[in-house]
Amino acid sequence: MKYLTAEEHMQVVSRLIAFLSSIEGVEIHSAGIEYTSLMMCFAMHSKSACESLLTLQRTSGSEWFASTTGYLIVRSLFEVDVTAHYISQAPIERSRRYIDFEHVIQKKTLEAIERHRTSGNSSWKEGMELLYKNEYAPRKNKIDSAYANVRAQFEDRNGKRATSWSGKSIYAMAKEVDHLEAYEIFYADLSSFAHVNVMLANRFLRSEGWKGKGPLWSQRADEFDVGQVFQYAASFLTCFLELFGKEFKLWDKARVLDCWNFPEADDQRGQH
Numbered sequence: 001m002k003y004l005t006a007e008e009h010m011q012v013v014s015r016l017i018a019f020l021s022s023i024e025g026v027e028i029h030s031a032g033i034e035y036t037s038l039m040m041c042f043a044m045h046s047k048s049a050c051e052s053l054l055t056l057q058r059t060s061g062s063e064w065f066a067s068t069t070g071y072l073i074v075r076s077l078f079e080v081d082v083t084a085h086y087i088s089q090a091p092i093e094r095s096r097r098y099i100d101f102e103h104v105i106q107k108k109t110l111e112a113i114e115r116h117r118t119s120g121n122s123s124w125k126e127g128m129e130l131l132y133k134n135e136y137a138p139r140k141n142k143i144d145s146a147y148a149n150v151r152a153q154f155e156d157r158n159g160k161r162a163t164s165w166s167g168k169s170i171y172a173m174a175k176e177v178d179h180l181e182a183y184e185i186f187y188a189d190l191s192s193f194a195h196v197n198v199m200l201a202n203r204f205l206r207s208e209g210w211k212g213k214g215p216l217w218s219q220r221a222d223e224f225d226v227g228q229v230f231q232y233a234a235s236f237l238t239c240f241l242e243l244f245g246k247e248f249k250l251w252d253k254a255r256v257l258d259c260w261n262f263p264e265a266d267d268q269r270g271q272h
Contacts, residue, residue: 002260006227010057012234013050015259016241020047026248031091038095039244042084046240049073050233057226065221067203068193070229075190077236078182082170085177085243094166100150101165107147108161110136179239186232234260 004012020043029036053073057065087094113132119125136143154162166173174183192199203225204217238256245251 004231004260004262006062006230008262009227009230009234010054011262012260013054013230013237016234016237016256017047017050017054019256019259020237020241023250026250029091029247031095034099035087035091035095038087038098039084039247042080042240043244046077046080046237049077050237053229053233057230062226063220065226065229067221067225067229068200070225071190071193071232074229074232074236075187075194077233077240078187078190079170081236081240081243082174082177082179082183084240085179086166086173088243088247089177097153098165100153103143103146103150104154104161104165106143110140110143182235186235190232 023043026036026040029039053070056070060066083098087098113128113136116124116128117132119128154167168176170187171183174180174187189199203222204219205215238259241256242253245253245256
C-alpha cells in the first residue's frame with residue numbers, strides 16, 4: 001500500500017485492469033479444469049467490478065460519486081480475493097466443493113418455496129405457487145437427486161446443513177490465508193454498507209447543518225470516499241493478481257506491484 005491521491009489510485013486500477021486484459025488465455029492448471037475455470041471466473045469478476053467503478057466515477061464525477069455502491073463493489077473484490085486464496089491451498093478438493101455447493105443453494109431455495117406455498121399472506125401464497133409450478137416443480141426431481149449426491153459433504157451427523165460452501169465464515173477463511181488485518185480493518189468498514197449500520201447513515205450526514213435548522217443530509221460523497229474506494233479496489237485486485245500470476249506462472253509479484261509506481265510524483269512528494 002502506498003500513499004497516493006484519488007486520481008493516482010484510479011490510475012493504478014486502470015493499469016491493473018489493462019494488465020489482466022493482456023491475458024490471451026491460460027494453460028489448464030495441474031489441479032484440473034474446475035480450479036482453472038473458477039480462477040478465470042474470479043479474474044473476470046474482479047476485472048468487471050473495477051471497470052464498473054471507473055465507469056461510475058466517469059459518469060457521476062467525484063462530487064456525486066455513488067460511494068455506497070462503490071463500497072459494496074469493492075467488498076465483493078475482497079471476498080473474491082479471500083476465496084481464491086483459500087481454494088488455492090487445496091485446489092482440487094476445495095474447487096469441487098465450491099462448485100458442488102450450487103446444489104445446496106438450489107435445495108434450500110426449493111424447500112423455502114415449498115414452505116411458503118402455504119403462507120398465510122395471500123399474495124405470497126399465490127406468488128410462491130406460481131413460482132413452484134412454473135420453475136421448480138419441473139426440476140424438483142433433478143434438484144433432489146443432485147443434492148443427494150453431495151449431501152454427505154454439507155451435512156453433519158445430526159443432519160445440520162452447512163450455511164456456506166466452505167463451512168466457514170469469511171473471517172475464518174481470511175485468517176487462514178493471512179488476510180486478517182485486511183478483514184478487521186478494511187472489510188469491517190466495507191461491511192457497514194452491506195449491513196446498513198449507522199456508519200452508512202453517517203456517510204450522508206453533514207453535521208454543520210443548514211440555516212441553523214439541524215443536520216443536513218446530502219447525497220454528495222465525502223471528500224475521502226472516492227480515494228478510499230479506489231484504494232481498496234487497487235489493493236484487493238493487486239493481491240488477487242499476485243496469486244493468479246503465481247498459480248498460472250504468468251508473472252511475478254514485482255510486475256504487478258509496478259502498476260503502483262509513480263516515479264515523478266514520488267520524487268515530488270519526497271521533496272516536501
